[in-house]
Amino acid sequence: MIILSEGxxxxxxxxxxxxxxxxxxxxxxxxxxxxxxxxxxxxxALKDRETAIQxxxxxxxxxxxxxxxxxxxxxxxxxxxxxxxxxxxKEAKEIKEEIISEAKxxxxxxxxxxxxxxxxxIENKKMAAxxxxxxxxxxxxxxxxxxxxxxxxxxxEAHQNLIKNLVNEISMS
Amino acid sequence: MCRSFIAFFVSILFINISFAADAxxxxxxxxxxxxxxxxxxxxNEFHVFGDISIPLPVILYNQESGDFDMFMSSKFEHxxxxxxxxxxxxxxxxxxxxxxxxxxxxxxxVFTMLFxxxxxxxxFVSIAKAYREREGKAPKGVQSFFEPLILFVRDEIAVPNLGxxxxxxxxxxxxxxxxxxxxxxxxxxxxxxxxxxxTGNIAVTLVLAFFTMLITNLSGNKYYWKHIFxxxxxxxxxxxxxxxxxxxVIAKPFALMIRLFANITAGHIIILSLVSxxxxxxxxxxxxxxxxxxxxxxxxxVLFMNLIELLVAFLQAFIFTILSAVFIGLAVEEAH
Numbered sequence: 001m002i003i004l005s006e007g008x009x010x011x012x013x014x015x016x017x018x019x020x021x022x023x024x025x026x027x028x029x030x031x032x033x034x035x036x037x038x039x040x041x042x043x044x045a046l047k048d049r050e051t052a053i054q055x056x057x058x059x060x061x062x063x064x065x066x067x068x069x070x071x072x073x074x075x076x077x078x079x080x081x082x083x084x085x086x087x088x089x090k091e092a093k094e095i096k097e098e099i100i101s102e103a104k105x106x107x108x109x110x111x112x113x114x115x116x117x118x119x120x121x122i123e124n125k126k127m128a129a130x131x132x133x134x135x136x137x138x139x140x141x142x143x144x145x146x147x148x149x150x151x152x153x154x155x156x157e158a159h160q161n162l163i164k165n166l167v168n169e170i171s172m173s
Numbered sequence: 174m175c176r177s178f179i180a181f182f183v184s185i186l187f188i189n190i191s192f193a194a195d196a197x198x199x200x201x202x203x204x205x206x207x208x209x210x211x212x213x214x215x216x217n218e219f220h221v222f223g224d225i226s227i228p229l230p231v232i233l234y235n236q237e238s239g240d241f242d243m244f245m246s247s248k249f250e251h252x253x254x255x256x257x258x259x260x261x262x263x264x265x266x267x268x269x270x271x272x273x274x275x276x277x278x279x280x281x282x283v284f285t286m287l288f289x290x291x292x293x294x295x296x297f298v299s300i301a302k303a304y305r306e307r308e309g310k311a312p313k314g315v316q317s318f319f320e321p322l323i324l325f326v327r328d329e330i331a332v333p334n335l336g337x338x339x340x341x342x343x344x345x346x347x348x349x350x351x352x353x354x355x356x357x358x359x360x361x362x363x364x365x366x367x368x369x370x371x372t373g374n375i376a377v378t379l380v381l382a383f384f385t386m387l388i389t390n391l392s393g394n395k396y397y398w399k400h401i402f403x404x405x406x407x408x409x410x411x412x413x414x415x416x417x418x419x420x421x422v423i424a425k426p427f428a429l430m431i432r433l434f435a436n437i438t439a440g441h442i443i444i445l446s447l448v449s450x451x452x453x454x455x456x457x458x459x460x461x462x463x464x465x466x467x468x469x470x471x472x473x474x475v476l477f478m479n480l481i482e483l484l485v486a487f488l489q490a491f492i493f494t495i496l497s498a499v500f501i502g503l504a505v506e507e508a509h
Binding site for chain 1: 215275286290323324343375380381438
């Protein structure tokens with residue numbers, strides 16, 4: 001045995017009281033000082049940093065979610081607006097068409113009415129003219145007859161001249 | 174290239190020939206075990222090479238007369254001189270007259286622990302400062318180097334075993350982890366300020382294990398004590414179970430103490446044994462060819478062992494810390 005090689009020397013496994021004392025003192029003080037000035041602050045700093053990192057990550061995740069939600073909302077709003085626009089446009093188109101067709105209808109009716117009126121007027125005028133012509137012709141006939149009757153007693157010749165003149169007169173007028 | 178390297182190495186060994194402190198008698202084969210034992214043991218001076226040593230303060234308490242003696246170890250002149258009834262034997266103070274005394278000296282191990290502690294204090298306080306000053310920013314420099322290690326201890330050691338109570342015990346676990354690791358790594362550096370076999374000294378591991386035991390039992394809750402003094406077994410088994418549990422209370426830190434001590438010491442012994450091959454083969458410098466052969470064999474093996482020791486340095490710090498966390502975790506656990 002190498003440990004006992006020097007005449008049963010047990011030095012190696014016999015704790016030296018002086019060294020025990022110094023180790024106790026040095027390690028004890030080192031433990032106290034390091035705990036107080038190094039490892040407690042370091043442990044706290046590490047924990048704080050981990051918490052901060054976790055918080056930052058959580059916040060980032062939350063923000064991302066919020067952003068996504070906002071984006072979705074925006075998209076929905078946009079879609080809604082688009083739909084609304086389309087609806088308005090459609091409605092406007094319908095109204096336009098309605099107005100146009102209504103106007104056309106109205107115009108048609110109006111035109112028909114005008115034509116109708118014109119026709120009636122023409123008819124009226126025609127009738128009036130015919131009546132006028134009839135009256136005129138009647139008056140003329142009466143006139144002619146009167147004049148003819150006046151000149152009857154004169155000569156035949158004169159009579160004929162008169163008629164001639166009258167006829168000329170008529171055609172002249 | 175290879176040959177010149179071996180020649181260089183061998184020439185260094187000749188400077189270091191005082192490594193063989195016990196010069197054997199003529200014709201006697203070289204016995205490395207004594208040298209190895211001296212190298213893994215504590216010392217009252219910091220041996221650099223040859224007769225060059227860095228002196229350390231010697232503080233001795235004479236148990237018979239009750240006197241304190243304080244002086245620098247350089248007064249011994251490497252064991253050549255007797256001072257106040259003490260002599261230096263292979264770097265260690267022994268009583269010349271055979272009286273009982275306690276050595277409270279700042280030995281090689283104490284010096285290394287102080288050095289490591291000051292280093293750790295400066296390092297971690299500056300890191301804590303960096304956290305304060307760079308709040309809310311990404312870690313930088315030393316801070317970013319140590320942050321994964323601190324998080325490793327917290328997330329892989331403390332939290333799985335201690336749950337929400339991890340914060341309370343985290344400073345201790347971090348201190349013990351970095352202390353063991355840094356001191357282990359310093360022990361692998363062959364020259365000053367390294368080379369001390371601190372965690373391979375039973376006194377050091379005893380104190381570390383004692384702290385774990387202290388925390389375990391002081392923070393033990395009622396379930397922990399009930400488990401020890403009123404275990405859930407038929408009452409006539411209690412006398413046996415209580416004894417078994419009491420042994421368990423002692424055995425846990427005892428295992429911690431032995432594990433760390435044995436692993437680190439074993440590593441040092443293996444490396445020193447491999448280095449000793451050069452002296453064994455070289456017959457203390459009388460056989461150059463043998464020394465070269467020994468070096469040729471020893472160098473790759475020592476290199477390999479050093480790499481393994483780098484892993485072991487971390488592993489043992491990790492194991493000590495995780496087992497401490499497990500023991501504390503068992504003591505503070507709520508009823509299950």
